[in-house]
Amino acid sequence: MNEPDRSAVETAKAVDTVERGDAGAIAEAGLIGRLVDKGGIVFAIGIVASMAILINEVFLRYVFNAPTIWAHETTIFLCGIAFIYGGLYCTARNSHIRVVLIYDYVPASIRRVFDIIISIICAAASAMFAWAAYLMVLRSTFRPDGSFRLERSGSAWDPVFPGALKLFLLFVLTVMALQFIVLAVNYARKRT
């Protein structure tokens, strides 16, 4: 049974390369890209943990008839931060879905110009949204009198997840803007 086993491993590898591209951040993403790529595992584990929490919840409900008050909100939070981080992760790995109709047909020198301009535009957009997220965070992390209080969900458990998620969105958008600036600089420095 050696033969099928070997081909199974090959299948897994091929699926890996096809779906994940060449593993890791693209070279132009620089140090920040490598860090973002490394950090991905934290949020990936978060997704697996959400799965475990959901299973646990089903189990507690049916076997012990004792559902928790924290399972739903925790899974939403864990997946929420993974969703937000996932966008940054794809940026560092250049794996966002894009239409390369023109892009693929222009010579490398023009493509470099495209890369630079695209990165600058995306940096500007991310920065604007980071600013907007900042305004949102101001409202969700401070009381009207100016004292610090993270927004809570208002449920029976009342975690600080809404405030934390908004703060995290601000953080990711800021890093994303920086990432695009790094990309723009590195594309500009690249010799073709």
Added chain:
Amino acid sequence: MDFFGALQDIGIANGTFLMFAMLLGLLVTGIPLAYVTLLVALVFALGWFGPMVVPLITSRVYSFVSSFVFVSVPMFVLMAAILDRSGIARDLFDAMKLLGGRLRGGVAIQTIFVAVILAAMSGIIGGEVVLLGLVALPQMLRLGYDKHLAIGVVCAGGALGTMVPPSIVLIIYGLTANVSVGDLFTAAFIPGLMLASFYVAYVLIRAYLNPALAPVPDQNDVVPLAEKLRLLKGLILPLLVVTGVLGSIYGGVASVTEASAVGVAGVIVSTLIRGELTIALMKGAALQTLQTVGMIVWIGIGASALVGVFNLMGGIKFVSDMITGISENPTIILLFMMAILFVLGMFLDWVGIALLTMPIFVPIIIKLGYDPVWFGVLFAMNMQVSFLSPPFGPAAFYLKSVAPAGISLATIFRALVPFIALQVLAVAILIVFPGITGR
């Protein structure tokens, strides 16, 4: 003159046109879809209103990522990612050999059955197309099947992942249209199987009309009984997972989100039983999930932001008046919507299409007296076409990445034409006989 608010002077008709032109223009330059929509949303937020509405967009982003039903998306993606890395699908394919046997076109039909079972386990495409491309395509080509038939079966079969419940297309539709995902899954079941049966019928008809397209394997390829029993084991685990996922949704035991987690657990246990579960496998699958949901969610975030701004501008009302104004006849309006979806499906990703058009279409559908759940199934069926239709049929690109060197993208797209026709036929049947959804 100040830029803020200046765009408002051009009026909503020109504004809508400008927005559409910007979207298309920026899209073809190669900017990622997620950022194109965010950027256009930003330009219009600033140009139409001013800086004060930008935080409204981020609030939308926040509410978008914090919905409980949405948690099922990473679960189904994770499930597919683990499945793809294990040998489950390969054994499933071998087991289904028993079904094909010496039937003409048997391997193609076997492939479609495997695709349906895989589709009933998880809800995405990509992995499925790649898997079938690696497992089924070489075998069909080796047996001397017509390559167009073989390619079409692999791509169309792999795309079934988003039609047969559970399907993330239906989950996203349920979120935007505000209808129960459980109802959508119930309604999509028979239409999904109907589409698969069209593929089977097509293969059989083609193969019997022209036996050269699908040669029957030699006598010595026939498997002995002991081998058959061994192969059957490959069926047990996948069927248990399917029963676990669909059973807990249809049986009302768990919510869709919980059922998706049950599915992941089922696949993990299956890989454990098979002795394939390793840290490396889980790590690879989890990281791929992060990447895939990052892609999906950010397209969703962008589209949701854009629709939010467009709605504030009064654009949704404008477009919906325009659509309802084209005819008195609801069927014509419906067909017009289908045409829009077909065209968008050629260029845009389905997540983007769902979030951009459904806020406009669903209220019209309800106003015309149609059932939004039925329309969701119709939408999912329509998106089946978008996976195959050139120039950006994702299924074709997935297959190209694993197909033998001799198979070009042009060949793949040519092979897909009859299958696209079958999908369109399925859309038409759903419109003529809405009862198929059981609604």
